[in-house]
Amino acid sequence: MSENLQSAFYAINPPHAHIIQDDAEAITVAHRIAALLQEGASTRDKTRSVPADVVDAFSNSGLWGITIPKTWGGADVSWATLAEVIAIVSAADPSLGQIPQNHYCLLEDIRLQGSDEQKRFFFDLALQGHRFANALSETGGKNVQDVSTQLVAQTLASGEAGYRIDGRKGYCTGSLYSHWIGILALDSQGRANLAFAPRNTPGLFIIDDWDCLGQRTTSSGTVIADALQVPAFNVFPTYRSYESPTLAGPFAQLTTAAIDVGIARAALNDTISFVQQQARPWIDSGVQKASEDPLTIHQVGVLDSRISAAEALLERAGKTLDRFKNSPNEDQVAQASLAVARAKIFTTEIAIEATNRLFELGGTRSTQSRHNFDRHWRNARVHTLHDPVRWKYHLLGNWLLNGIRPARHDWN
Structure with missing residues (x-):
């Protein structure tokens, strides 16, 4: 490549994560971390920066390792619990709630397609607190599955078998904060493989160029592989997860939906506080407080019921995936995709509605920049x-009318 490439700097400290033992502890720790992340979330959104100690506290909490199977030392929490954990954290700061989302998906790729030796190595890294970020999507193709990054077999300088990777990736969530990057590349047969490389590997460049209006501190920028060399041990045949029935797609969608319901709950929480403390009732309401305005009361009730419905569908989807987690067949994968789709509809629509209603119920004064309430709408609009x-x-x-199963990919 002709570019003069240089990785963005971020202080990456040695990890020392706590190991969470079970589902109950995961929920407890999620609430504790949410309280920590909520403080300063608005400021981080305004400045587009996250102090390293904040990210370290999050990953060292042990929450990033809760999906690792018990065989390999993890808590192996239910996927319903994982969705709840993500929603709890995302209600505090959805940008930071998103950065481990692909980390969890990469761990699932390892679980599905890794050898025992690979699982032992990479799961141990995650339990120590190493953060994995994705370099999967590309921005220049005709659709999200149009990948041009190539994986070329070659003998490495060390003499071991390996690969060379060349390509440019976008939407690489968490890349700036990562210890490792998982890169999607096509082999000589056009099949998708996942290759892991430590962040400081020669030929791997992290470009901190994420500048969208919402989810500002997810570090979802560009990753470039320029003659990047990776050993064969670090490569996983992820294409197999879609050639045969697995829950890789529904799992990815479940974790995504959990972020949106967290955003919705955060918006409602701020709506309630603002209405109680600062909003004014309408002149025709005949009441003294905005919190006594009957139409405001109605709208808050509507929002809470719809968010609760989204949370219930998310939990039900998680439990559906839990039932089918081991050796799912095609019908079970379809049922999992359908369950997650129902949840995703509700989490998407209520996230946008709740973040918009905040201003309607709070009034003009709620739009003052000092409140930064627009971050909720911006986060919902971008992430959805x-x-x-x-x-x-x-x-x-299509399933109900024609009995057609959802296509198997990351977005179903």
Whole structure:
């Protein structure tokens, strides 16, 4: 490549993570970390920066290792619990709630396609507190599955078998904060493989160029591989997860939906506080406080009921995945995708509605920049663009009317 490449700097400290033992502890720790992350969330959004000690506290809490199987030393929490953990953290700071989302998906790729030796090595890294970030998508293709990054077999300078990777990736969430990057690349047969490289590997460049209006501190920028060399041990045949029935797709969607319901709950919490403390009732309401305005009361009730419905569907989807986790068949994968689609519809739509209603119920004064309430809408608007919810309706209708199973990929 002709570019003069240099990775962005971020202080990466040696990890020392706590190991969470079970689901109950995971929920307890999630609430504790959420309280920590909520403090300063608005400031971080405004400055587009996250102090290293904040990210370290999050990953060292042990929450990033809770999906690792018990065989390899993890808590192996239920996926319903994982969704709840992500929602709890995302209600405090959805940008930081998103940065381990792909980390969890990468761990699932390892669980599905790794050898015992690979699982032992990479799961141990995660339990220590190493953070994995993704370099999967590309921004220049005709659709999200159009990948041009190549994986070319070659003998490495060390003499061991390995690969060379060349390509440019976008939407690489958490890349700035990562210890390792998981890169999706096509082998000589055009099959998708996942290759892991430590962040300081020669030929690997992290570009901190994420500048979208929401989810500002996810570090979802660019990663470039320029003659990057990785040993064969670090490569996983992830294409197999979609050639045969697995829950890789529904799992990814579940974790994504959990972020959106967290955003919705955060917006409602701020709506309630603002209405109680600063908003004014409408002149025709005949009441003294905005919190006594009957139409405001109605709208808050509507929001809470819809968020609760989204949370319930998310939990039900998680439990569906839990039932089918081991050796799912095609029908079970389809049922899991359908369950997650129902949840995703509700989490998407209520995230956008709740973040918009905050201003309607709070009034003009709620739009003052000092409150930074617009971050909720910006976060919801950007994150819900991950994949179009209109296609979830199509997925459900096509199954009900025509018995057509959802296609197997990361977005179903």
